[in-house]
Amino acid sequence: MIAFERRESAGWIAQAIAYLLAIAAGLLASVVLITITGADVADGLGALWQGAFGDAEAIGQSLAAAIPLVFTGLATVVAFRAGIWNIGQEGQVFAGAMAGYWMSLQLAGAPAIVAVPAVVLASVAGGAAVAALCAVLKTRFDVNEIISTMMLNYIIVYLLSYLLAGGPWIEAGSTAYHQTPLIADTFRLPELFGLHLGAPLALLATAAVALVIGRTPLGFELRGLGFNPVALRYKGVRVATTIVMAMAISGALSALAGVSEVFGINFRLRAEVLNGLGYTGIIVGMIGALNPWGTLVAALAFGAMANGALYMSVLTDVPSALVPAMQGILLLFVLGAAVLTRYRLRFGRKDGRHG
């Protein structure tokens, strides 16, 4: 019989062991999955590694793939640390990309110095507005935010589908692809060292989230909200306002993922390039232990996996869908292993005496 004893804080050794166990179990499960497909395990994982880190170009692409995941991962951190279950990152990424694209249409012909900041601001506002809407639904109308954010994901994805599939934003003459025309050069995110502006922004965002959560009154309120909202209320904090703030920040971060993909890499808006960034970001944030720097590390790893997966699916018989499956398995093992850090396990007999 195993008994659980809560403990206040976990030692870093327990945390490290939990993560190593989870990663080992996740790898083992991936080996089983590859075996199912009938492909050679070494070939499959080798190709995955090669595609992710094989040469300078591969590493650059892996970094680029990590950028949006840093943003959606941080979005998860901000919300979840506040005890708000925002799982609308997917929709907020879409909303951000759509608001940014809308702004680029309004400012057609504007110089880059105006165009780029305007697009980024518009998209941040779009993502924040959608998330804040769910926060208000929660504080005013008692609608559980898991439900409202999830349902809005579907609604927003259909909205983009309407705008692109024969709707007003579709590229003239394009029927096979549901996408907008290419975005003018002035709206594209400038490049620095082979990566677009999103890369330094992602680093900045990580540091900013770490700073805000760890060292500011707002961060104190956010953590308090996740920890003990009643105490927070007695302290005189306007909890409803804090919830809206947390959600708006979370939505704004997700929106930046949409901007990165559309204005930094693909230069046109289409659903395929945004699909899954939000959901993967939830995994990234949770595997990063809801810590901003941990999330950055997890995002880099997941970006590499996503990039390597393409190479692997071309080179071997293993479908690229191995990666989302692997990520899901890893997440559940991390969640399970985290129990080691939250409880002290006592092995003993049922009557309470420890054997």
Add this chain to the structure above:
Amino acid sequence: MAELLTPAILLSILSASVGAATIILLAALGELLTERAGIWNMGVEGTMLCGCLAAYVAMCETSSPITAAGAAMLAGVAAGLVIGFLTVSLKVDHFVTGLGFNLLASGLTLFLFRSYTAGGKPAGYATIDRWPIPFLSEIPGIGPILFNQHLLTYAALLLVPLVSVFLARTRPGLECRAAGENPEFLEAKGISVAKRQYGALLVGSALTALGGCFMMLAFANEFRPDISGGRGWLAIVAVIAGNWRPFRTMIAVIVFAVLDSLAVHAQGMGVAIPYQFFLMLPYAASILLLAVVRTRSGQPARLGIPFLRR
């Protein structure tokens, strides 16, 4: 909108709604059982998806709806075991577990589907036949709506009173509710809370997966990634809006189902409003429903709170 409401079309929409309701109703009843036992299972969507894939593969391999239903329910039990191990045994937060499980199911079903179809897609299968009930199905109006449906639809509708009676009038039902309301009491009586919660989760998840199976058998003849399309989430909303009561939950399910079939019919009839807006309706309605129907008196007292033995 006027042409939407001719009697023939209305009949067709309502009849389709009862079919569409079956999917969500099975899942909602499963979730209701689970939640009454205190487990706030957010993994309904993922569980349904597992049921869809299992049913699809079984149908392609054996062409037997019964095997497909069995395979789906087994997949549901497996999903319930995973969720139960994390929530009941390891005391991981229920929301985190459910969200994690959904992400796992989405990735894993996609991978397994791609692996299964890697050597070329198997030929589809025919959707299952309806089972009109003699005489009753000939009643004008409600006959074709209620009594010309699939076998599983009748079963799902019958399950509503059955679940209600099970919870209210039987000993296992009482124990199940006690696990959600007052687990210390069960424990003091020497009854294992964990066993009741596992039981509710396994049965509930099997029902949810059966809902997924029905979707594959009656509405689709091919699996698609994330084919469940939020119906698992609608089931959760139905339980909340139904104040954790079987009959009220069914009413919420029917609202979603009518909107769901409205979208299908509108697409087919070339209504001027773009079809995407119809597709949004059930999701928008779910938010609205939660904002308007705000009675939560039926919510189990310990719903979603991991039970720690002393």
